[in-house]
Amino acid sequence: MAAAGKKCSGVLFLFLLFSLFSLSQSLLSDSRKLSVELNPGAASLPRGGDLLHVRAVGDNDTLHFLFCSQGAPTLLLVHTNTSSSTVQVNWSQFVERNHSGSLKVEPESSILYSSALVFSRLLEYDDVNDTADPISDLFPPYELQDFIWSRFNLSGPSALLCGAAANFTNGSLCLQLSAFESEGRGQSWPRLLHTANSSQVRVWLDGVLPRASRSRFLLELKAVGGVYPLSRVEVHRSIDDEFTPSIFQVSQWVPTENASSADLGFVQWKPVAYRQSNPALEDATPCRHSDPRPQSGEAAAAASGLIRAFYAEPETFGMNVSFGLAGEPFYNSTKFLSWTLLVGSGSPPVDSFSPLVVSVMAVGLGTPMILLLLGGVFVLPAEEGAASATYEPIN
Known part of the structure; x- marks a missing residue:
């Protein structure tokens, strides 16, 4: 019985350990400070559509999400290695839609990656x-x-x-x-x-x-x-x-x-x-x-x-x-x-087993082990009793 109790406690301990690990991972995950600006630097509503700038600032880097309705809807992501990078728009050129470089993330040397x-x-x-x-x-x-x-x-x-x-x-x-x-x-x-x-x-x-x-x-x-x-x-x-x-x-x-x-x-x-x-x-x-x-x-x-x-x-x-x-x-x-x-x-998010799934697995795998151990606890004394009743000691 003691072995079975230890096994049950072990399963519960593993589940609690995994839950604590999941919680700690969540608490230690990266966080950013967000700011939202519509049509950054524009003096008035631009013709042809809007430009939304979401600036996500980390400890030593920045993600710029730029969502635009000038033409087909487009989401541009720019990652920089500084927390002070900014977006600059030349609106007179931008609304013409035929000038390369009318939108810049500065300093340009800080850009690590971009995709749209x-x-x-x-x-x-x-x-x-x-x-x-x-x-x-x-x-x-x-x-x-x-x-x-x-x-x-x-x-x-x-x-x-x-x-x-x-x-x-x-x-x-x-x-x-x-x-x-x-x-x-x-x-x-x-x-x-x-x-x-x-x-x-x-x-x-x-x-x-x-x-x-x-x-x-x-x-x-x-x-x-x-x-x-x-x-x-x-x-x-x-x-x-x-x-x-x-x-x-x-x-x-x-x-x-x-x-x-x-x-x-x-x-x-x-x-x-x-x-x-x-x-x-x-x-x-x-x-x-x-x-x-x-x-x-x-x-x-x-x-x-x-x-x-x-x-x-x-x-x-x-x-x-x-x-x-x-x-x-x-x-x-x-x-x-x-x-x-x-x-x-960076790396795409990866789903791991949730505490609920782990607990179900723990119960599913642990219960048969506990039953086997309990069976062993009761069967072993019965076998010992049968053996002592069958054989006499030899003088």
């Missing part, structure tokens, strides 16, 4: 045969650079941007950027784990009348960078789906394997979208990505005023994210679709 993500096109196709194959029956794409975008709606370190195309019937396409002071997790599914080195973008299509009764959608993204552009997607699997039920993997758009520096960037997402604004498990729909391919940097610069303003000769890779598989409900079933991703610097 352009939300360039929304594509729709008629999935007549329910194969989820977008190669054929594509409608003319919605060019997001041609959308009429609202002004940014700010709420703390969060900004909402909504727009519509001239040929949209009702509805809108919205993007919401959220920056973070410390590590945490999203409140709604897919509940992505974030750090102070990342920002989250939620994209949703709401109320737009599809051009066919069996329409499905794709979102075209362009990753723009300098020396180490995002050029490949890694897929990592897990056995823990506690925070995103039924989803056991995460996808990461990262630089080439030859990149030696750890101070790079990433785009991370779970391969799932949702068909309701307040998602439940039955509203989840899988999503897939194409392989990133090199594309014209000039095309990305033409689509986005922010790319032209910051990069002289950008390296660009593009890919599509498609929503829904064969047999899944079509967009017309709810006329809503949302998808969430992270954009950050």
Whole structure:
């Protein structure tokens, strides 16, 4: 019995130790001081769209998140090695969208890494045969650079941007950027784990009348960078789906394997979208990505005023994210679709086993051991008694 008690105490001790370790890791994780500025340095509202600057200051470095609606919505991330770096905009040149260098992060020598993500096109196709194959029956794409975008709606370190195309019937396409002071997790599914080195973008299509009764959608993204552009997607699997039920993997758009520096960037997402604004498990729909391919940097610069303003000769890779598989409900079933991703610097966040999962594992593995030990405690005296009753001592 004493051995069984020790075993039970050991399992409990391991669980408490893991919980304390998880808590300490959370408390010791990096934190940043955030400041938000809309159209930095502009004397009046600029024509053609807004520029949001979120400055995330660490102990000895700064992350600059620049979210722009001049043309196709674009998120630019610049990491510097000083806590005093600033953003400078030449607004007369910036709004013309044809001047490289009209937006600078100074001192330029402090820049460690930069990358940008352009939300360039929304594509729709008629999935007549329910194969989820977008190669054929594509409608003319919605060019997001041609959308009429609202002004940014700010709420703390969060900004909402909504727009519509001239040929949209009702509805809108919205993007919401959220920056973070410390590590945490999203409140709604897919509940992505974030750090102070990342920002989250939620994209949703709401109320737009599809051009066919069996329409499905794709979102075209362009990753723009300098020396180490995002050029490949890694897929990592897990056995823990506690925070995103039924989803056991995460996808990461990262630089080439030859990149030696750890101070790079990433785009991370779970391969799932949702068909309701307040998602439940039955509203989840899988999503897939194409392989990133090199594309014209000039095309990305033409689509986005922010790319032209910051990069002289950008390296660009593009890919599509498609929503829904064969047999899944079509967009017309709810006329809503949302998808969430992270954009950050450094190593992508990694989900570890939560204390709940560890406790379940501990109970699952520890209980059989305790039962075996208890069985041994009762069986051993019984065997000793049987042996003493069968054999007589020899004089």
